[in-house]
Amino acid sequence: MEKLNYLRQDKKIPGKESFVTYVDFQVKDGTADMWLYDIFPGVQLMVVDFSSESCFRSGEKQNVIGINHCRKGRFECAFDSRNYLYLGEGDITLNSQMHPPIASSFPLNYFYGSTIILFPEVMKDVPELQAFQISAEAITEKYSLESRSPVFRRNAEIEHVYQELYTHLDRPSLPFLRLKILELLYHFQFRQTLFEENQHYISGVTVKRIKHVREHLVQDMEHRTNLKELALEHNLSLTQLKDGFRQIYGESPYAYLRSYKMHRAAQLLRQSDKKISEIALEMGYQNPSKFSEAFHAVIGCRPSAYRKEKK
Numbered sequence: 001m002e003k004l005n006y007l008r009q010d011k012k013i014p015g016k017e018s019f020v021t022y023v024d025f026q027v028k029d030g031t032a033d034m035w036l037y038d039i040f041p042g043v044q045l046m047v048v049d050f051s052s053e054s055c056f057r058s059g060e061k062q063n064v065i066g067i068n069h070c071r072k073g074r075f076e077c078a079f080d081s082r083n084y085l086y087l088g089e090g091d092i093t094l095n096s097q098m099h100p101p102i103a104s105s106f107p108l109n110y111f112y113g114s115t116i117i118l119f120p121e122v123m124k125d126v127p128e129l130q131a132f133q134i135s136a137e138a139i140t141e142k143y144s145l146e147s148r149s150p151v152f153r154r155n156a157e158i159e160h161v162y163q164e165l166y167t168h169l170d171r172p173s174l175p176f177l178r179l180k181i182l183e184l185l186y187h188f189q190f191r192q193t194l195f196e197e198n199q200h201y202i203s204g205v206t207v208k209r210i211k212h213v214r215e216h217l218v219q220d221m222e223h224r225t226n227l228k229e230l231a232l233e234h235n236l237s238l239t240q241l242k243d244g245f246r247q248i249y250g251e252s253p254y255a256y257l258r259s260y261k262m263h264r265a266a267q268l269l270r271q272s273d274k275k276i277s278e279i280a281l282e283m284g285y286q287n288p289s290k291f292s293e294a295f296h297a298v299i300g301c302r303p304s305a306y307r308k309e310k311k
Helices: 127-131 136-142 156-169 174-189 205-218 225-234 238-249 251-270 276-282 288-299 303-310
Strands: 013-014 020-024 031-040 041-050 067-075 075-078 085-087 090-098 103-105 111-117
Touching: 020 238, 031 075, 031 085, 031 174, 041 174, 067 075, 067 136, 067 156, 085 090, 111 156, 111 174, 136 174, 156 174, 205 225, 205 238, 205 251, 225 238, 238 251, 251 288, 251 303, 276 288, 276 303, 288 303
Parallel strands: none
Antiparallel strands: 013 020, 020 031, 031 041, 041 111, 067 090, 067 111, 075 085, 075 103
């Protein structure tokens, strides 16, 4: 089986099934799990589960096509210094490793998703792919992957196939995975009309400013920050700030901040003996009952129940 140059340095550990390999992928700021499934000669499925800010490595050019799907979290990618693109849950992007990204990260510090990896030269002679006229060259031409990396919004029909795929990864069956990958490749090659392209790129300058705004928000959680003042301070209009923030982080600044606070509070409940009222104050809540309501809305249970369960 062909291998990604991107993963050449990583230790490979055989799985229980002969077609599965675990990759000991190293990240600097968190944890990473990665599995490779050999589907057909020249076709792999890579499934990743990251709890980190980034997994980026400068990649050398390689004749490989990637079809990337985001199941949880968000993914940021830049192919030049001017424009950034973002994948939200259910979104898909296609790219060629002949034009590898220059930067990538996970704005929410976690990501779970997959990549269908195509090695064009190897997959040419695979009978199952020939039977469905699946061709990496045809996909490359259809989506102009020599010069661009299109992003498509979540599509219900495609998402249904992906959910079936993910559901069967705990106890993988190669025939089943082959059927699902063939189904997905058929959709991508022959049914492009199903997809709505997301052409809302965001400039590198704006990304930098909005990430700085985000730092302001999380560093001063005890006070409600005035967004108009932050926008003015960073040479942004309020609309630019709100729209750009949602594009990068998937929700409004205040919704993001509440979610960030509650996950931070959950960490304190697990790892410290601070009183719940003290944690509430640290998160900017004078009223513990209001804090409890917000915690329940984000985490799914009350702080006291969460601490009891985790302890």
